[in-house]
Amino acid sequence: MTWETVIGLETHVELATKTKIFCGCTTEFGGAPNTHCCPVCTGMPGALPVLNERVLEFAVKTGLALHGTVTRRCKFDRKNYFYPDLPKAYQISQLYLPIVRDGALEIPLAGGGTKAIRIRELHMEEDAGKLVHDPWIDQTRCDYNRCGVPLIEIVTEPDFRTAEEVIAYLEKLKSTLQYLGVSDCKMQEGSLRCDVNLSVRPAGSAELGARTEMKNLNSFKAVSRAIAYEARRQIELIEEGKRVVQETRRWDENKDATFSMRSKENAQDYRYFPDPDLPPLELSEAYLERLREQIPEMADEKAARYQARLGLPAYDAQMLTGQKALAGFFEAAVALGAPPKQAANWIMGEVLRRLSADGLEAKDMTLTPGALARLIALVQEGRINRNTAVRVFDAIFADGGDVDAYVAAHGLEQVSDAGLVEAAVERVLAANPKSVADYRAGKEKAFGFLVGQAMRELKGQAAPQAVHRALGAALKQP
């Protein structure tokens, strides 16, 4: 029997507001334990939450960018449960009237084309604190710095069929959130986390199988592997005549497997009810309109513009717009005079190579668009060759030095004096009579060897075309 995997995602995104969702404490990552706290986020008696309006704006903007319906009268609810990382013993979230419903995100498919993933809802909520167990003294300590950091949770319909689709969605979502400027989406700092709901069913069946929810997926890689593992586990269970238990499972990165956390029977009753401390929100059409106007040009629109106006191939346009910072870098370099296709080539080639080698995100790069534009100009003017340019690029990538200064300091400028090139060619021809003879006997390969020798003679600082030209001319002479 062939099986179909059905997947839905719940993604928690930390919003990039300066302050927390219900108080004025900083949201900065890190910090000594319990230094980013106040009576409100530590749940002191009598302290009350007041909504940070930026959080609402970010959530609404995200909802609009995901083509969702914004709930014009929305409320917060309390999700009640006891745990030491939750100082009020309830999380302020939204169950009954989430801020956004019925959105969609279009993802590119591996085989070409796109697929719309339906978004069931998007809601606002607060993050909990962090518990740190100290095995030496056998004590658990609470750090409430993260309590009240604003999150949005984005819940999809079960529209995914493969891990690739899930990753494509996460990448698109990440890009969308970064374009909006609402989140940094740093998975390693936990600002983008997702839970995967997965079930399997015989291909062609319309009914959904019993699903499990997987937690603790801290990277795209973990998401892919967990999906592969869990789908196989469920299929094997069914093929052995057993039943899939609806439960929450935890992904163990080290063991490469999921483990049961709690079953549905043991699921907590969160006793949700409307939070009486936060008055319902009434959003006017004018408010939504103002936010709609603030939404910047998004990846798809940018990619279309790069193709139509800058003449880039679709592939380049998609690569460059995949990350907002990369697209911004590209546009700035082009604005400084770099020809679009050349700038694109450099970015997709050298820039991405170095980012990946250095483990950097495009937005954390120190290289300036000006430096790249200058580098491209020097190559175009024939003052350095492409190989030298890559050397300069690598040298200034990390420390952001000046391109011209580097070229001058290292004597990298190309030899453009025809006399020097011709003199070098003559020396090479004189020193390699056998190769000259071979070439004249019809061995084309010998030409390349002679070019190489001439370049070496010129310390690599000659324009290859000039060497070709001089060598060709010299060989034609009897």
Add this chain to the structure above:
Amino acid sequence: MELYELTALELGACLRRGEVSQEEVCAAARARIAAAQPENNAFLTLAEEIPPAPDLTASPLAGVPMAYKDNLCTRGVRTTCASKILGNFVPPYDAGAVERLSAAGAVPMGKLNMDEFAMGSTSETSFYGPVKNPWDLTRAPGGSSGGAAAAVAAGEIWYAIGSDTGGSIRQPAACCGVTGMKPTYGAVSRYGLIAYASSLDQIGPIARSAADCAAVLDVIRGRDRRDGTSLEAPAGSLLAGLTGDVRGLRIGLPAGCFGDGLDPASRRAVQGAAEVLRARGARVEACELPLADYAVPAYYIIACAEASSNLSRFDGVKYGRRAEHCRDLGELYCKTRTEGFGAEVKRRILLGTFVLSAGYYDAYYKKALQVKALIKDAFDRAFRQFDLLLTPVTPAAPPRLGESLGDPLRMYLSDVYTVPVNLAGLPALSMPCGFDGQGLPIGAQLIGPALGDAAVLNAAHAFQLETGYHKKRPKGGTAP
């Protein structure tokens, strides 16, 4: 005339005129408290030192000794909610109302006893012993702001700040023969008020007169950006608006509030109050206020539901009392809460947890919210015909100590006249309007439409211009 016989405004005026010094006033208050405390147990914590002499021009109440119910957070001063679980809790911040009063020159003498977490109608559920009614020390003072009402009635302080979730200001004010006001929901910031039921809780004054209440509200009301439910105060001073003119004022007497179950002496006294207002030109008529029968169950469902969530934070992890020798987290929670909460608090937490549980939410909590909306509608309809409503505050005289603890249902039903007001978020005031056969005070309740606080206070002021009930003092052994 003794200082303690003055109203807060009168004492404030004496201070400003230099007829009495700040030291004399504070000494008098301390002496009254020292004498009364062993009898009525109104205070839980006494201020150790008197703050520097306030700026007497800050407000008409500057320099006047007062006290806070012990569910208002006071920076550096223990705040217990009369519970064992918060016995060692010292807040690092002041409640919004406390801040405003400090700036207005209030002189706090300490923190007042109450029902544990404001859950009770007799002030007997306090972990630190019951409050006794200064009019009859064998009786309860009403609750939950019993310490506040008793201390004002006994002349220990000139006014107090209490909180009212289902009648907790008005009911003890009635039982102790003083004037208490629950303002419109949102009029006073709840920031720093330890929550019982957030959608119903409201801070307000207990004092000797409607004018004193107006002066206190002038200080504490207004928007506070730390409380999203707080409201901008309507323009104008409440105190300055007290004309005593009620000519043409339409006052409704809901017939259902005067039927069976109301003590005859109370009925006579409240109807007498209506006559006094009529004599001053008000138009008093009987009216209908349906659904009042459903108010008590709806109230207890909503209040307990919110309380079960609000009180979850008292888990022994962060502050307050933590049980010792716990083997794991579950035991830490269980023992801390079992040892830390009293029986009435546990009862309400359990009730609230139940009504929010899966499968019961719709049947109880959601239905209670629907009743709440209907009650609000009923009031809205009544206020299309009337400017104010006049009702009793309690069905009968305050119970003897211990009498109602074993019969919570009876205690809950004694809130029948006060809880509809909280469900609808309205302003209401309790004023003394007579005495029963045993010499115990009786209160009348004036209810106004939302933000109609000024009209409520003015009608009470008009009544108090005609009558002297609010000036009567318990004879008891409280005089030094």
